[in-house]
Amino acid sequence: MLKAATVNANRTFCRKLGIELSESLISKLGGQPVACWIFCSARDGMHELINGVADVMGSSALIGCTTDGEISSDGFGLGSVVLGGIMSEDVRVRLAFAKGLANNSELAGRELARQIGSDVRHLQIFTDGITENGCAILRGLRSVLGDGIPISGGAAGDSGKFSKTWQFIGSSLMSDSIVGIGLLGEFRLGAGVQSGWSAIGTAKKVTRASGNIVYELNGQPALEVYERFLGRHAADLPSVGVEYPFGFLNTSGDCGEESQIILRATMSVNRDQGSIVFAGEIPEGSMVRLTCGEYGAILDAARLAASNALAELGAAIPRVVFIYSCAARKIVLGRRTPEEINLVKSVLGLDTPMIGFYSYGEYCRPRYGAPSLFHNETATVTVLGNEAQ
Numbered sequence: 001m002l003k004a005a006t007v008n009a010n011r012t013f014c015r016k017l018g019i020e021l022s023e024s025l026i027s028k029l030g031g032q033p034v035a036c037w038i039f040c041s042a043r044d045g046m047h048e049l050i051n052g053v054a055d056v057m058g059s060s061a062l063i064g065c066t067t068d069g070e071i072s073s074d075g076f077g078l079g080s081v082v083l084g085g086i087m088s089e090d091v092r093v094r095l096a097f098a099k100g101l102a103n104n105s106e107l108a109g110r111e112l113a114r115q116i117g118s119d120v121r122h123l124q125i126f127t128d129g130i131t132e133n134g135c136a137i138l139r140g141l142r143s144v145l146g147d148g149i150p151i152s153g154g155a156a157g158d159s160g161k162f163s164k165t166w167q168f169i170g171s172s173l174m175s176d177s178i179v180g181i182g183l184l185g186e187f188r189l190g191a192g193v194q195s196g197w198s199a200i201g202t203a204k205k206v207t208r209a210s211g212n213i214v215y216e217l218n219g220q221p222a223l224e225v226y227e228r229f230l231g232r233h234a235a236d237l238p239s240v241g242v243e244y245p246f247g248f249l250n251t252s253g254d255c256g257e258e259s260q261i262i263l264r265a266t267m268s269v270n271r272d273q274g275s276i277v278f279a280g281e282i283p284e285g286s287m288v289r290l291t292c293g294e295y296g297a298i299l300d301a302a303r304l305a306a307s308n309a310l311a312e313l314g315a316a317i318p319r320v321v322f323i324y325s326c327a328a329r330k331i332v333l334g335r336r337t338p339e340e341i342n343l344v345k346s347v348l349g350l351d352t353p354m355i356g357f358y359s360y361g362e363y364c365r366p367r368y369g370a371p372s373l374f375h376n377e378t379a380t381v382t383v384l385g386n387e388a389q
Contacts, residue, residue, distance in 0.1 A: 002091060002187055002386045004320035004353040005029045006084035008072040013045030013081065018052020021083045026056070033057065033085030035093040035181060037322075038064035039071075039357040040081035042158040042166060049081060051171050057085075059170030061093050063181045065126040066166045068157030068327035069337070069358035075345075076338040079159075084355035086320055086384070090186035094120060097169045097179045102131035109140020112180050118145050120182030122152075122189050124322070124382075129155030129165050129360025131176045133211070134374030135281040138363070142371060150191060151372035152382040153180075154324035154359030165360070183384075188316035190383040192308030193364045195263050196301030197293035197377060199247050201229065209284040212267075214246075214276050217288070221274025229290050241266025242328040245377050246282065247291040262366075263291065265328050265376040279361055279376045293377075295336060298329060302340040302379040306347035309381045312368055316385035318348045323356030325379045330358045344381060 005028035007021050026032060036057050040046060046066070054062055072082040096115030098108040116123060123145070127137060132155055141151060156165035169179045204225065208216035217225045227234035230244065247261035264278040282288065302325070310318065323344060330337050345354065364380035365372040 002086060002088040002319040002384060003029055004084065004086045006073045006082055006353045006355045008070065008074055008077060008080055008082040010077060010080040013040070013043050013049040015048040015052035015055070018049045019056055021081065022053050022056035025083055025085050029085060029087045031087050033061070033087050034091060035061040036083060036085040037355055038062065038081065038083045038168060039067050039355065041070070041079045042066040043079065046166065047173055050168055050173060053083060054171035061095060062168065062170050063095055063126065063179050064168040065156035065179070066158055067357035068159055068360065069330055071323050071341055071354060071356035073354045076341050082355055084320070084353060088185070092184045094182040094184065095169055095180070097167070097174070097177055099174065099177045101128050101133070101137070101176050101178060105133035105136035106140040108178050109137040110144055112178050113141045113144035116180055116182040118149070120149060120184050122150050122183045123180055125151060125153040125178055125180040125363060126167055127155050127178045128167060128176050129157050130162060133281065134361045134363065137178060138372060138374055147371040150189060150365050151363050152191060152322065152324065152380060153363045154357060155361035157327055157358065157360050160327065186386065188313050188385045190309035190312030190385065191364055192305035192381045193366050193375065193378055194301035194305040195261070195293070195378045196298035197245060197247065197263055197291040198297065199261055199289040199291050201290050203287045203289050206282055206284050206286050206288060209282055212278045212281050214278065214282050215273065222276050223269055223271065223274045226276060238266050238268050242331050242377070243292065245291055246278065246288045248286055248288060261291070262373060262375060263377040280374050293332065295333065298333060299336065299339050299343060303343040303347055305379045305381045306344040309383045310348055313383060313385045316387055318352045318383045318385045320384050321348050321352055321354040322382040323354060323379070324359050324362045324364070325356070326362060326377045327358045327360055328377045329379065340379065348383060
């Protein structure tokens with residue numbers, strides 16, 4: 001039997017709060033969890049908070065990161081902390097970490113994968129959302145683990161400051177790192193990915209690019225092409241870019257296919273070079289289209305992601321829900337952000353424990369059996385379940 005619970009608080013971060021949350025979680029579970037996830041705002045007292053949790057839970061199965069907003073069974077929070085755990089005789093976990101994402105994200109992915117081992121059935125990762133290259137991390141992971149192990153998770157945030165994020169493993173806090181938890185044993189897994197943005201206009205070929213920087217589209221400066229599309233909104237770049245991300249139209253390396261457009265959010269522009277910097281790689285030679293979204297479609301995407309995850313579970317009962325949704329969605333949705341969480345709850349059960357955060361990038365497979373990808377502006381839902389007892 002797989003049992004899960006979450007607790008949350010929005011009070012001064014300190015060791016005492018960490019202890020109180022841990023004791024509350026153990027009380028709700030009815031015993032010591034085999035694994036714990038903790039997501040919180042990057043605030044003063046954060047280290048003491050984590051130490052308090054580790055004092056009670058131990059350091060062997062505690063993992064998490066800082067956020068751009070927290071998600072718990074009670075819904076959406078800001079400046080808070082959420083702690084979740086699972087208890088099961090049938091599930092085992094293995095934790096690992098690697099540093100140096102800024103220097104070589106692919107190498108860090110390979111290093112973590114070797115520690116985790118290829119016998120895990122599911123891997124969740126939390127990465128530095130500022131120094132990472134999410135696509136390169138996945139290349140490193142998959143070079144060791146292969147394409148068959150579902151990977152989910154998110155890139156750590158810092159409440160929109162884009163200054164420094166933190167990753168947690170045990171009682172340790174680190175930056176420029178990837179932390180991961182591998183799950184082994186008996187459980188069912190469901191995953192769903194949707195954005196709600198729709199491709200518009202004609203496809204354009206990326207004729208010059210390097211990593212996450214696009215210089216030319218159809219042989220023209222990329223920024224000029226983008227500004228023509230935006231019209232009067234071009235003056236608001238780069239901030240307006242979260243509303244009009246680029247989407248991949250066809251298969252190109254790690255970037256998806258026409259039936260599942262992978263979005264890339266604008267991070268900055270260089271007017272001297274006529275280039276655009278994105279929050280993920282856009283390979284040279286790929287075909288892209290500009291996209292737009294509206295509130296209804298963006299919110300409905302979260303519901304559809306949850307429905308797809310539930311469908312993958314088959315006859316299994318959802319026991320815990322992990323939501324990793326993009327900070328850009330929170331920006332666009334504004335006051336309607338809590339609706340996204342409520343829609344997921346309506347599909348997967350109002351009483352099903354839920355934990356997650358708003359991230360600077362999301363990891364999840366686009367469909368069953370497909371390799372996991374790095375997403376922007378996307379809602380990802382992962383569900384653990386088991387058969388009814």
